[in-house]
Every structure is written in C-alpha cells, then in structure tokens.
Amino acid sequence: MLLCGFNFLLxxxxxxxxxxxxxxxxxxxxxxxxxxxxxxxxxxxxIHRKANLTSWKGEECCKWDWxxxxxxxxxxxxxxxxxxxxSKAFRGKLDSSICELxxxxxxxxxxxxxxxxxxxCIGSLGRLIELNLMxxxxxxxxxxxxxxxxxLQTLNHADNILIITNDLEWLSHLFGLRYxxxxxxxxxxxxxxxxxxxxxxxLSELHLYNCGLHQVTPKSIDLDISNSGISxxxxxxxxxxxxxxxYLNVSHNKLNGPLPKSFPCMKVSYDYDDRVWDFSxxxxxxxxxxxxxxxxxxxxxxxxxxxxxxxxTSQSHSLIYLDLSSNLLAAGETFxxxxxxxxxxxxxxx
Numbered sequence: 001m002l003l004c005g006f007n008f009l010l011x012x013x014x015x016x017x018x019x020x021x022x023x024x025x026x027x028x029x030x031x032x033x034x035x036x037x038x039x040x041x042x043x044x045x046x047i048h049r050k051a052n053l054t055s056w057k058g059e060e061c062c063k064w065d066w067x068x069x070x071x072x073x074x075x076x077x078x079x080x081x082x083x084x085x086x087s088k089a090f091r092g093k094l095d096s097s098i099c100e101l102x103x104x105x106x107x108x109x110x111x112x113x114x115x116x117x118x119x120x121c122i123g124s125l126g127r128l129i130e131l132n133l134m135x136x137x138x139x140x141x142x143x144x145x146x147x148x149x150x151x152l153q154t155l156n157h158a159d160n161i162l163i164i165t166n167d168l169e170w171l172s173h174l175f176g177l178r179y180x181x182x183x184x185x186x187x188x189x190x191x192x193x194x195x196x197x198x199x200x201x202x203l204s205e206l207h208l209y210n211c212g213l214h215q216v217t218p219k220s221i222d223l224d225i226s227n228s229g230i231s232x233x234x235x236x237x238x239x240x241x242x243x244x245x246x247y248l249n250v251s252h253n254k255l256n257g258p259l260p261k262s263f264p265c266m267k268v269s270y271d272y273d274d275r276v277w278d279f280s281x282x283x284x285x286x287x288x289x290x291x292x293x294x295x296x297x298x299x300x301x302x303x304x305x306x307x308x309x310x311x312x313t314s315q316s317h318s319l320i321y322l323d324l325s326s327n328l329l330a331a332g333e334t335f336x337x338x339x340x341x342x343x344x345x346x347x348x349x350x
Contacts, residue, residue, distance in 0.1 A: 031061040031074045038100035039067070045095035046114075052088055066104075073105035082110040082132065083267055094138075096121050108132040110156065115139070118162075121202040123148040134181065138162055140187070144170040151176060158183040158207065164190050172199035181207040182307040188212035194244050201225040204232050215333070226278070234284075235256035242292075248277040249300065255279075258286030280323065288329075296321035303328055 012068040036059070055065040061076070062069035068078035079101065091113045098107070099121035105128060114136040122131070123145025131152060138160040146155070147170030155177060163186040171180070177200050187193055187208070195205065220240055223245055225316040231254035242248075243264035259279075277291070278298040287306035291297060297319060 030059055031067075031069050035076045035101055035103075036061040038097040039064070041097035042095050045097075046091050047091040052090070070103065073103075076101045077103055078106040078128075079104060080106060080108045081112075082108045083112055086111065090348040091115070094119060094133075098122070099124055101125070104126070104128055105151075106130040108135070110134040112136050117131055118143055120145045122146065125149065126151065128152055132156045133160065134158040136160050147173040148171060148176065153177060153202075154179040156181040157185055157207075160185065162186065167191055168193050168196035170196075172196045174200060176202050178202050179205045182211060183207050183209035185211055198245075199222045202230070204230075204236075205236050225253070226250060227252040230255060234259055244275055245277070250282070251278045251280040253282055255282040255284055257284070258291045259284060262290040263292050294319055298323045299327065301327040302326070307329060 021130065022319050025033040034107040039056065039061055043053055046053075053065070055063070061067060062074060066079065066081050067076060068080075069075060070077050079098075081090070093116040094109065099119060102125065104125050107122075107125070107128060108130065110132045111134070114133075116138065117140045118133065118138050120143040122128075123143060128149050129151055130225070131146070131149065132154065134156045135158065138157075139162065139212070142157060142162055142164055146152075150173065152174050153176050153226055157172070158181040168187075178230045180197075180200070180203060188211075197203070224247070226249045230250070233256055264279070275292070275294045277294055278296075279302065280298040281301040283303065284299075285303040285305065288299070288304055288308070300323045307330055
C-alpha cells in the first residue's frame with residue numbers, strides 16, 4: 001500500500017514538472033514577430049530622445065519598456081507611453097503601423113507633441129478598452145471609424161487641434177463607453193450633438209470644455225437606458241442633457257443617492273403633454289427635487305423622503321400622471337393635483 005502511494009505521488013510530480021516545462025517552452029517571453037516589426041515602425045515615425053526608447057531593441061519586445069503582452073500568446077496588449085514629464089515627450093507622427101497590434105486593449109499616448117492625422121485604421125483595434133490621445137497636436141477630424149470600437153470604455157481626445165465636421169453619430173455605437181473627454185475639440189459644426197451622446201447607456205463621466213457648443217441648437221431628444229445595470233450615483237453630465245429631454249426612462253437600474261435639487265428649464269419649445277420621465281425602481285433617496293414641467297412622472301420604488309408641498313406646487317399646472325408609490329414620503333400634508341390622474345399606494349407615505 002505504501003509503495004502504491006509513493007508511486008502515485010511520483011506520477012503527480014512528474015506530470016507537474018512536464019506541464020511547467022511545456023509552458024516555459026511554449027512562451028519564452030517573445031512577442032509575435034509581426035507585432036515587433038510594427039512597434040519598430042511606430043518608433044521610427046517618432047522623434048525622441050535616445051534615452052527614451054533604449055530598451056526597444058532585440059527579439060524579446062515583451063520586455064521592452066511601456067509594453068505589456070499576454071503571458072501565453074505573446075501578443076502585445078498594452079502600449080502605455082503617456083508622458084508624465086514634458087521633457088520626455090515625443091514628436092513626430094502616429095504611424096498606421098500601430099494598427100498591426102490587433103490585440104491591444106490599452107493605447108495611451110497622452111501628453112506628447114504628435115502631429116498629423118489620427119489613423120483611420122485605429123477603428124480596427126476591436127479589443128481596445130482605453131484610447132488616450134490627449135494633449136497632442138493632432139489635426140483634422142476624429143475618424144468616425146472609432147465607432148467600431150465596441151469594447152471601448154475610455155476615450156480621451158482632449159486638447160488637440162481637432163474638428164468634427166457634421167455629427168457625433170459614431171459615438172452612439174460605443175455602448176460600453178464610461179469616460180468621454182472631447183475638451184477643446186471643435187464641435188461648432190455638429191448638429192444635434194446631444195442626441196448622439198445621450199444614446200451611450202454606460203456613460204458616467206463627460207467632459208466637453210471649450211468645444212464651442214454655444215453655437216449649437218440641440219433638438220429635443222429621447223433617452224431610454226432602463227434596465228441597463230447602472231449602479232452609480234446620478235451622473236453629473238446628465239444634468240446638462242436634461243433641459244432637452246422629452247422622454248426619459250432610467251427605470252430598473254441601481255441609481256443611488258439624491259437627485260439634483262432642481263433641473264434646468266426646458267430649452268426647447270414643445271407641448272408639455274409629450275414630456276415623460278421615469279425614475280422608478282432605483283435606489284434614489286433624499287427629498288423630491290424641482291422638476292421641469294412634465295406630463296407624466298414615475299418615481300415609484302425608491303427611497304424618497306420629506307415634504308410634498310413644494311413639489312406639488314411646482315407641478316400642479318402640468319402634471320397629469322404621477323406615481324410616488326413605495327417611497328418614504330411624509331403624509332402630514334394634503335394637496336391637490338390639477339389633472340386627470342394621480343397614483344399613490346398605501347406604501348407611499350410613512
């Protein structure tokens with residue numbers, strides 16, 4: 001019996017050793033040759049201090065500075081060259097050879113002096129999660145092909161000499177986008193930019209500083225991001241969109257915290273009979289804010305508290321359908337809603 005157990009232990013150890021040898025022989029820390037050549041072409045298009053890329057030589061490009069590879073396949077997955085010190089910033093152009101790195105999930109070239117156009121082929125890097133080209137000298141237009149980057153979560157083109165000629169429709173295809181910064185990008189020619197941005201369901205942070213948006217007259221828009229798994233507090237960027245929202249549905253998410261104390265007045269002229277907002281089935285709390293004139297408002301299944309007097313006074317001349325059921329609102333006041341419908345369940349008040 002002891003002999004059998006000893007032999008079994010030897011077999012297990014032998015198998016483990018063979019597996020370790022196989023892994024080591026399969027990946028001796030060498031990147032894919034095609035991608036190594038692409039990195040060298042990318043390097044040749046840059047003007048840089050010799051000390052900056054001294055490690056970019058030899059066969060094992062996965063060991064080069066600022067590069068990460070997949071441990072099993074050797075494919076380049078990350079290129080992080082963001083300059084923290086402008087004395088180490090690159091000049092030159094972003095060569096299209098970068099598009100040979102088809103397994104990139106992160107491309108960060110922020111804070112350099114790169115010039116010329118952003119290659120259209122970057123839209124073919126379908127695995128990208130982060131694309132950061134901020135603080136360069138790129139000119140011309142942002143290629144609409146970036147709308148193909150369906151896995152993108154972070155997009156930063158801030159502080160470049162870029163324009164967008166007609167619309168931002170390509171942004172509406174980036175369903176996973178969470179962070180968007182187009183500050184200093186010229187948006188003065190864009191028609192109805194709000195409509196495109198409002199269709200990004202996961203967006204939680206938006207920066208559009210100094211984009212010339214004062215010259216744009218947005219149309220009324222519809223926004224439906226219900227049941228999208230959003231679990232953040234009320235997005236700050238949404239406050240700016242709310243003045244043009246005719247239909248809003250953010251129900252059945254996990255939005256938490258209070259709503260803003262008030263929303264901007266509607267900037268578009270249409271009859272309030274078309275305005276419907278739905279915040280139901282979230283984790284929103286605090287007092288009820290001052291909403292713009294609406295026809296229907298759904299706030300059920302939240303944790304709103306406090307008084308109803310100021311809220312009802314502000315809504316009494318427009319609202320005809322209200323659902324406040326399943327909240328924690330005070331019942332010590334009486335009020336009247338001028339209109340046809342109002343809904344209050346037994347769990348509305350505490």
